[in-house]
Amino acid sequence: MRSTTLLALLALVLLYLVSGALVFQALEQPHEQQAQRELGEVREKFLRAHPCVSDQELGHFIKEVADALGGGADPEINSTSNSSHSVWNLGSAFFFSGTIITTIGYGNTALRTDAGRLFCIFYALVGIPLFGILLAGVGDRLGSSLRRGIGHIEAIFLKWHVPPELVRVLSAVLFLLIGCLLFVLTPMFVFCYVEGWSKLEAIYFVIVTLTTVGFGDYVAGTDPKQDTPTYQPLVWFWILFGLAYFASVLTTIGNWLRVVSRRTRAEMGGLTAQAASWTGTVTARVTQRAGPTAPPPEKERPLLPPPPAPAPAPAPPLIQARSPTPPGKVEKVEPPSPPTASALDYPSENLAFIDESSDTQSEHGCALGRATRGRRRPNPPRKPARPRGPRHPRDKGEPA
Numbered sequence: 001m002r003s004t005t006l007l008a009l010l011a012l013v014l015l016y017l018v019s020g021a022l023v024f025q026a027l028e029q030p031h032e033q034q035a036q037r038e039l040g041e042v043r044e045k046f047l048r049a050h051p052c053v054s055d056q057e058l059g060h061f062i063k064e065v066a067d068a069l070g071g072g073a074d075p076e077i078n079s080t081s082n083s084s085h086s087v088w089n090l091g092s093a094f095f096f097s098g099t100i101i102t103t104i105g106y107g108n109t110a111l112r113t114d115a116g117r118l119f120c121i122f123y124a125l126v127g128i129p130l131f132g133i134l135l136a137g138v139g140d141r142l143g144s145s146l147r148r149g150i151g152h153i154e155a156i157f158l159k160w161h162v163p164p165e166l167v168r169v170l171s172a173v174l175f176l177l178i179g180c181l182l183f184v185l186t187p188m189f190v191f192c193y194v195e196g197w198s199k200l201e202a203i204y205f206v207i208v209t210l211t212t213v214g215f216g217d218y219v220a221g222t223d224p225k226q227d228t229p230t231y232q233p234l235v236w237f238w239i240l241f242g243l244a245y246f247a248s249v250l251t252t253i254g255n256w257l258r259v260v261s262r263r264t265r266a267e268m269g270g271l272t273a274q275a276a277s278w279t280g281t282v283t284a285r286v287t288q289r290a291g292p293t294a295p296p297p298e299k300e301r302p303l304l305p306p307p308p309a310p311a312p313a314p315a316p317p318l319i320q321a322r323s324p325t326p327p328g329k330v331e332k333v334e335p336p337s338p339p340t341a342s343a344l345d346y347p348s349e350n351l352a353f354i355d356e357s358s359d360t361q362s363e364h365g366c367a368l369g370r371a372t373r374g375r376r377r378p379n380p381p382r383k384p385a386r387p388r389g390p391r392h393p394r395d396k397g398e399p400a
Contacts, residue, residue: 095221095232101127102239104209106216135244142241143248150174172252179249183210183242194231195220210242 001009047055086092087109099105100123111117150171157167184206191202197218205218221232 089229091229091232092221095236097123097127098236098239099214100124101131102212102243103128104212104214104239106214106219108216108219108222135240135247138240139244139247139251142244143251146175146178146248150178175252176249179245183238183245187238187242191220194226195223206242209239210246212243 043058047053047058092109096109100120111120153174154167154171157170158164162170184203187206188199188202191197191205192199195202197205201218205220208215208218220235
């Protein structure tokens with residue numbers, strides 16, 4: 001992740017925290033002040049009803065009661081009663097151990113001994129990674145089972161010729177609805193019936209638990225009336241499957257975000273390439289319309305003399321009637337030199353030279369390509385027809 005993206009994400013999270021703090025302060029602070037005023041009124045009323053109790057003694061008594069409640073004591077149970085309810089029975093202890101390794105930590109029950117706190121440190125260090133491995137495995141199996149069931153529904157939709165994009169959206173919605181029905185709505189009604197909570201309190205406990213927030217103001221199984229030892233272990237197994245479902249949902253959302261990010265990067269790369277191509281095309285067209293730019297005035301080029309005009313290619317000599325040559329002499333016929341042209345600087349002169357040389361060659365019917373090969377003599381043109389008459393013998397030294 002880039003540093004700019006990380007800083008932007010940090011700023012967004014901080015802004016989210018500040019907005020949440022302002023909302024919670026506006027909602028909860030008046031209720032806190034009202035509760036504090038009511039507590040003061042009850043305290044003054046008690047002191048007026050019992051003048052023998054001093055204010056210091058009452059304050060000390062309230063502090064002791066608060067500490068006892070934090071240690072798990074129930075003020076409704078008298079020490080002289082024969083109730084067998086305990087916060088540290090086997091079922092409650094099992095549930096407490098489960099809240100440690102799931103990192104929920106309700107806080108309604110806390111450790112009071114040094115030995116218990118020391119054991120909790122090592123117990124959490126070993127149990128949390130172990131539970132993480134178990135949660136990953138259960139979430140994989142649970143997600144595969146749900147997706148397999150939803151796959152059959154997708155096949156039915158495809159048989160009905162529903163568009164694939166709509167089928168994908170419906171499958172995602174079904175995945176969320178089935179999970180919410182199994183792990184959110186059904187437990188909500190169970191807790192409403194067993195614990196006597198309202199629907200808002202029950203759904204609040206479910207969401208706070210499955211998100212591992214765990215405030216501890218509502219905890220299942222803490223009512224002394226719940227004497228069933230298997231109730232809280234069953235609640236822990238529900239927590240296991242609910243956390244696995246939420247983990248699979250988060251994994252699915254993460255995969256979807258990765259796919260969207262890759263597609264977005266690919267589309268942005270294509271758009272960048274198209275923009276670069278369009279910019280290059282527009283620049284080339286503007287350059288062609290503007291023509292070559294004139295040189296700067298301060299740096300003038302020296303005037304060069306115009307290059308010499310190319311000499312026209314010499315026409316091959318016309319061979320007339322040969323006069324007899326004296327014997328012993330061989331006539332030397334030099335091949336015509338091909339036209340040479342110096343390097344030209346201007347395209348118009350190049351074109352003029354090509355036209356002139358081609359016209360000259362077409363007029364004289366001379367192939368310049370063969371004249372430059374080695375020492376081969378050029379083919380002379382045919383001799384003009386001689387008048388018929390008595391034939392003269394040809395000398396031996398005369399070349400054919």
